[in-house]
Amino acid sequence: MAVTIYSVDANSAAEQLGLQPGDALLEVDGNPINDMLDYQFYTDSPSFHLSAVRGGCPVSLPVQKAGGQPFGCNFETYLADRQHNCDNHCMFCFIDQLPPGLRDSLYFKDDDERLSFLFGNYITLTNLSDHEINRIIKMHISPVNISVHTTNPELRVRMLANKKGGESLRHLHTLAKAGVAINCQLVLCRGVNDGDELRRSLEDLLALGESIQSIAAVPAGLTDYRQGLYKLTAYDAASSAEVLDILEEYGDRCKQQRGSRVIYPSDEWYLCAGRPVPQDEFYEDYAQLENGVGMWRSFREEFLAELDAPHRLFGEKQIDLVTGTLAAPLIQEMAAELQRQYPMVQVVVHPVKNEFFGGNVSVAGLVTATDIIKQCAGRLQSKTLGVPEVMLRSEKDLFLDSISVEELAQTLGVKVEILPADGAGCAKALLKTGLHIARRPRKG
Numbered sequence: 001m002a003v004t005i006y007s008v009d010a011n012s013a014a015e016q017l018g019l020q021p022g023d024a025l026l027e028v029d030g031n032p033i034n035d036m037l038d039y040q041f042y043t044d045s046p047s048f049h050l051s052a053v054r055g056g057c058p059v060s061l062p063v064q065k066a067g068g069q070p071f072g073c074n075f076e077t078y079l080a081d082r083q084h085n086c087d088n089h090c091m092f093c094f095i096d097q098l099p100p101g102l103r104d105s106l107y108f109k110d111d112d113e114r115l116s117f118l119f120g121n122y123i124t125l126t127n128l129s130d131h132e133i134n135r136i137i138k139m140h141i142s143p144v145n146i147s148v149h150t151t152n153p154e155l156r157v158r159m160l161a162n163k164k165g166g167e168s169l170r171h172l173h174t175l176a177k178a179g180v181a182i183n184c185q186l187v188l189c190r191g192v193n194d195g196d197e198l199r200r201s202l203e204d205l206l207a208l209g210e211s212i213q214s215i216a217a218v219p220a221g222l223t224d225y226r227q228g229l230y231k232l233t234a235y236d237a238a239s240s241a242e243v244l245d246i247l248e249e250y251g252d253r254c255k256q257q258r259g260s261r262v263i264y265p266s267d268e269w270y271l272c273a274g275r276p277v278p279q280d281e282f283y284e285d286y287a288q289l290e291n292g293v294g295m296w297r298s299f300r301e302e303f304l305a306e307l308d309a310p311h312r313l314f315g316e317k318q319i320d321l322v323t324g325t326l327a328a329p330l331i332q333e334m335a336a337e338l339q340r341q342y343p344m345v346q347v348v349v350h351p352v353k354n355e356f357f358g359g360n361v362s363v364a365g366l367v368t369a370t371d372i373i374k375q376c377a378g379r380l381q382s383k384t385l386g387v388p389e390v391m392l393r394s395e396k397d398l399f400l401d402s403i404s405v406e407e408l409a410q411t412l413g414v415k416v417e418i419l420p421a422d423g424a425g426c427a428k429a430l431l432k433t434g435l436h437i438a439r440r441p442r443k444g
Contacts (some may be wrong), residue, residue, distance in 0.1 A: 002032075003024065003033050003034065003035065003038075004076070006075045006076045008020060008021065009070070012072020013065035013071050013072055017050075017061050017063065019052065019073065023053055023054050024053060024059075025039065025052050025073065026051040026052055027351075028042035028048050028050055029042065029049050030049075036079050037081050037141075037225075040188065043063075043070075043073075046064065046067040046085070046109065046442070047063060047064050047065075048063050049061070049062055050062075050063050055207075074096045085110060087111065087164070088111070088124055088161060088163055088165070089160070090149075090159060091189060091232065092222075093109070095107060095109050097173065097222065097223040099356070099357070102400065102401065102402065106284070106313060111126070111127055118146055120290055121145065122145045123144070124162075124168070126162050127164075133171050133175065134278065135190065141180070141212055142180045143182060143183050144149070144175060144182055144183070146183070146184055146185070147185045148169075148186055149186055149187055149193060150182070150197055151169060152166075152197060152201070153165070153169060155192075155193060159192065172205075176212065179211060180211060181213045183214045183216070183287065183288065184205055184212060185217075185218065185288075186198070186216070186217040187220050188280045189220045190219075190220075190233045190235050191233065194246075198243070198247075200249075201214065202246075202250045205351065206250070210258075214262060215314070216265075216266060217243065217247055217264075217265055218266040218293075219234075219235050219269065219272070220232060222359040222360050223358055225358075234360040235272055237272060237274055244269050244270065244273055247264075248265070251263040261282065261284060264287070264288055264375075266288075266292040267295055267296040267297075280298075282294075283297060296324060296327070299423040302427075303427045304425065305336075307342075307427055311340065315344075316346075317344065317349075317430075318348075319346070319347055319385070319386050319430065320348045320349075320350060320351075320376070320381060320384065320386065321350065321385070321419070322352050322385065322386070323349065323350075323352065324362050324364035324367050325352070325362045328351035331349050332349045334427075335347040338427065338430060339417060347386075348380075348382070350380075352372055352375050354368075355374070356370050364390055364391060365391060367391050369401055369407070370403065372387075372412075373403075373412060376412060377412060380412060382414075383413075384414060384416075385409070385412060385416050385417070386417050386418075386430070387416055387417070388419050389419060389421050390421050392435050432436070
């Protein structure tokens with residue numbers, strides 16, 4: 001295989017060798033170049049031997065460049081290749097539960113080890129060859145994020161609806177033996193891979209040693225669009241408490257034996273069980289924050305710390321703010337504390353129930369403009385609507401239902417202010433204007 005050059009950086013080593021768009025890179029020091037990882041790894045050296053196709057002719061080129069400087073080739077996609085799609089049909093797959101009519105990109109299932117390294121995506125290992133596993137080890141790609149779900153081979157085959165589900169668990173052992181750091185994810189389905197099966201999975205993963213950097217357990221997200229899919233039941237308070245008891249038992253054991261908790265329940269377990277979210281020190285370095293583990297606590301601590309910092313405000317501010325029902329109690333608490341310290345800033349929080357997806361979906365990141373319009377029209381108390389950036393795609397312009405920020409603003413007759421996802425950034429945004437007065441110190 002080869003990768004085709006899309007553009008060449010000016011004054012780069014690639015330009016000096018006469019490489020141009022349309023040329024192809026074949027090998028570096030005899031190592032095939034199949035994608036961006038190969039390209040970056042093998043061209044990082046200050047000197048190497050390049051096999052390429054330049055101007056339609058095969059060439060062999062010695063390369064000399066300054067250490068640390070990029071070679072200078074760019075490709076049409078960030079992978080210089082197509083994304084690896086998922087071969088599984090997991091019983092809990094959220095994409096299979098999407099309603100029709102959304103953007104085509106939302107229906108694509110990726111299971112790409114390169115995206116795990118580049119963007120923190122989770123992979124199941126079922127579509128990886130031994131060659132690709134060996135490449136991870138050779139390139140020292142670490143950590144790798146793996147969706148394990150269960151270490152019971154037969155159950156994993158059933159959960160992933162893939163005959164490779166059980167056999168591919170051997171890659172876990174290969175990576176761990178090679179010292180590759182691994183973050184694990186367990187999506188738990190009530191009555192399927194919890195209880196004794198959860199205990200088995202935790203025992204098996206911890207037996208792999210220090211390479212297991214963290215294990216996060218999250219409940220399966222269920223929508224109203226599960227027709228023809230495996231029948232699953234959402235967790236309630238009692239069943240969430242049972243899962244928490246197991247996770248905390250093993251986490252406490254790890255803390256005693258390893259000095260690190262390793263095992264972290266996602267925030268939903270505590271909120272659904274009606275238990276207090278743990279304190280900041282419980283989450284250590286927040287290894288699985290992007291997986292919803294400790295997000296509630298992190299946001300709260302950052303928000304309050306920012307309120308405690310000095311702020312010089314001018315004028316008054318009124319803003320309505322939307323969030324999901326799961327985060328609503330936290331956001332309401334933070335809004336109340338902000339107003340107590342800075343009375344000239346008035347924040348009205350609107351919890352938005354997710355009727356678009358239904359089921360047990362309650363996180364802010366899955367709130368749609370359709371539901372915001374339906375539930376907030378005629379109820380807003382200001383001319384500004386704060387929207388958390390997690391509700392929007394990376395360009396911060398479209399909601400999941402393809403309604404734009406501009407359309408939302410026009411429909412509701414407001415100015416939309418996009419709020420950062422982190423607590424400190426959100427607090428700063430809400431305090432952007434207001435009349436400076438001495439704030440009242442926070443109690444406790």
